[in-house]
Amino acid sequence: MSQATRSACKVNTTCPYCGVGCGVTATMADGVLSAVEGDRDHPANFGRLCVKGSALHETLGHHDRLTTPWVDGQAVDWNVALTTLAERLQATRAAYGAESVAAYLSGQLLTEDYYVANKLFKGFLGTPHLDTNSRLCMASAVAAYKRSLGADAVPCNYEDLEEAELVVLVGSNLAWNHPVLYQRLKVAKTRNPLMRVVVIDPRVTDSCEIADLYLGIAPGSDAVLFNGLLAWMAENNKLDQLYLDRHTESFDEALLAASHHDINDVAAMCDIDPERLETFYYWFASQLHVVTLYSQGVNQSTSGTDKCNAIINCHLAGGKIGLPGAGPFSITGQPNAMGGREVGGLANQLAAHMDYHTSGALDRVTHFWATETLTPELPQAPGYKAIELFDAVERGEIKALWIMATNPAVSLPDAVRVRRALEKCPLVIVSECASHTDLLAYADIILPATGWSEKDGTVTNSERRISRQRGLLPAPGQARHDWWIICETAKRLGFHEAFDYTHPHEIFDEHARLSGFENDGESKRLFDISGLVGLGREGYDALAPIQWPVTCSAPHGTARLFEDGEFATHNGRAKFIAVTPRLPEQRLSDAYPLRLNTGRIRDQWHTMTRTARAPRLMNHRYEPFIELHPNDAANYGIGDQQLAVLSAPSGAYRGRVRISNAQRRGEVFIPMHWSDAFSKSARSGAMLKAITDPISGQPEAKHGAVALAPLKTAWEATLLIAQPLEDNSQQEAPPWCKSDYWARVPMQGCQRWQLADAKPVHNWLALLAKWLPDEASLWCEDSGNGRLRAAAIVQGKLRWWLMVGPPRELPGLAWLEARFNETTISDKHRRRLLAGGEYGAADTGPVVCSCHQVGQAAIVNAIRAGDTSVEALGARLACGTQCGSCLPELKSLIEEERSHARAKQASYTEVA
């Protein structure tokens, strides 16, 4: 190959994971995306990436991708798929009316995809039933901003976090879920020693690493706490009376509702120490530059909207908004949850930040989309929000449902019922990239979509910043862009002219025009990007990150909103909301006595369809788990690392127990990531009731009620098996999936299966012969204690390796993983195969630093050898020196070792 074709080029794009929206610089060489690094000029991250972002290039490749459309289980070409889709949609509408058709979208679509989907369903199919997974995520934050500030508008930006004197994290594990922002905050705190950080979360998280004060509140008690703060500010003369008079309304009502309890009562209701509470109140009230950053611990609640408003109330009361370093900052989860809201992709919105009841909106949008002559006309009122939508599917009212870029069979609460509803629905259409998701089993029509690195368009991050995602690689097989799929369907439905786009820049242009259309005077909307109209293909391709609004008076975008105290309400005043705190609706009982908290882990993204493709991201937490307080573990007679089962009326969850002082007593935490594609029974969505906030419709995903019991096991085993050569999308589940417990862990060149069952196995070798085509070549058995190790080598290649025994007896698996990637196993390695490592090689333990694959055992040994700072550990082992996501965990390991050493010292002193 010539030198010229080898030359690499760098292209800037945006990370497709969290709402931080980091700029990514991709290195392209010979048509291959060979490396990624943080874009140094992107204002969200200035060159940083977290562990997920920096593994993006490891998640590519065509394996396990959908590459062809399917109709009724048959692979078909696009023409057949689209024609069938259009015919069936048309037939459904003709037989049952426009409102029998619905769409369920995702904050992971690009703005252009979202725009055409919204336009097709609401504008041309005339159905209001189009909602999105942002309902599970941002709906409460949106509703609260609208009630109080008059628009769904995040006032702050990332620099405000750096300029604040006090940052309050409420229900946000920023260190794991918005890691680059967390790193920025951490650096700012080092630069400004006066800056304080408060963490409010029932769980001690890695974000507590930088906390000056931690309030481990009772789940669901946030509104009590912030109401208490409002009352305390009033009592202690900490209100900004001038701001209240000039820029707000309804303060008295809000204060009255907040003044029912004194600080001791509030502390008791939140189950925290009153002195710590008062410290927080004092800090908040005495600083002007306060940012309260909140996320799912607040939003995912049946009173989530009120909780957000209780926070906003305190900011308004102190005039802590519209200033550098101040404001109520709802941090966005998905990469484009904000973009979806901009186009109007929620069931209660119409389009472009216009609601159905917004004065003149229906006429304006009808006019803009030129839908005057259509029957039916635009829907006249809001449609079903996510939970209601699936209820309507179950009732048989919705007959055709198109789901794009989300996996409701896993991520919706009461997911078992969702599956029943999908089974009953006559037409389920799924647009998806991955070939193995739980949802695909329910689809009549499957449409293969392009994914990150292939798609072209825009996303908006948490600070209202619009950035380009750029298409770098060709689509695998017949996969197509989501906007193309939607527009081709629209054309086949007869709407050729309105959907005749040739490139996403044309869609973006229309979206920008609509945002500025009749946007003045009485009908002024805050969301206005008319300054980006007419970019053309070149301007669009070169578009640099920019924060909306972008208008002729703010052509370079707007960093901060409401600086003049003028809000987007009808009279320009921000409205205080009177909040009456409510407890979680899912109540504990004798049968279900434990509070279930669900959330995210550092290295995985949602249902793992993308992050599990990078084996190194599986090493931090490789199995579904249940985090449990030591006293609860003792009460239930469950040891650390033992398997256990949680049950709820709607389902069960099996995972490995992690005993942890980070949990409060009576509360358990499980990750939201595992689906049936990765484990036997570990879907958090199956454990939650589908109860929602009456205003936002957001479900209560943080407050389930469950029972706990040990999982009975006669044996546990770990099986490593070479990757099947063929794509296994159509294969049946392997026989060991009949075991009571399994979890699948993709590794480099092999798959790991963790297995357990209650029935004893009397002859393992006979069972293995049934399970696996290749016979065992080596084994050693200790039947006395039920242990076995075995392996199969075929033509010099390692085919599988098995250990019967608890996983804590496993050797470090990196050595074995390397053997699966060898064409021929050497005699020397063959002799060590059952041991699973070189003679005397130390086990490195579970991986803590994913970037450099450094294990816990190695870190603990280094600490014991005298490396008592993260810098020293970094110098010796390189851990924590790349993305920095593991630094909190390194610190807690150092801390743990210190307290072990202290405890040891104390016991020696006692003896002496």
Ligand SMILES: Nc1nc2c(c(=O)[nH]1)N[C@H]1C(S)=C(S)[C@@H](COP(=O)(O)OP(=O)(O)OC[C@H]3O[C@@H](n4cnc5c(=O)[nH]c(N)nc54)[C@H](O)[C@@H]3O)O[C@H]1N2
């Ligand atoms: N690694 C990773 N990062 C992600 C994602 C991912 O899948 N993986 N997903 C992205 C998305 S879509 C989202 S929405 C964000 C979510 O980001 P976060 O909101 O930070 O994520 P969660 O882990 O769901 O929940 C946050 C915290 O809320 C706490 N909590 C539970 N109940 C309460 C309560 O009653 N009060 C308070 N104050 N806290 C409570 C939990 O203990 C948890 O630590 O993360 C984004 N970033």
Ligand SMILES: Nc1nc2c(c(=O)[nH]1)N[C@H]1C(S)=C(S)[C@@H](COP(=O)(O)OP(=O)(O)OC[C@H]3O[C@@H](n4cnc5c(=O)[nH]c(N)nc54)[C@H](O)[C@@H]3O)O[C@H]1N2
């Ligand atoms: N128990 C519990 N449940 C929760 C939560 C919780 O904290 N606890 N959090 C909720 C929240 S905040 C969220 S955001 C949701 C997330 O939940 P989901 O949206 O269901 O999760 P994902 O795995 O991100 O699903 C996205 C799907 O789209 C596919 N995909 C990726 N890119 C594209 C694309 O460009 N086009 C198409 N067509 N497909 C694509 C992916 O392969 C994947 O299957 O989960 C919610 N559910």
Ligand code: SF4
């Ligand atoms: S912080 Fe979020 S946007 Fe940035 S690299 Fe990590 S996952 Fe991507």
Ligand SMILES: [Mo]
């Ligand atoms: Mo989310």
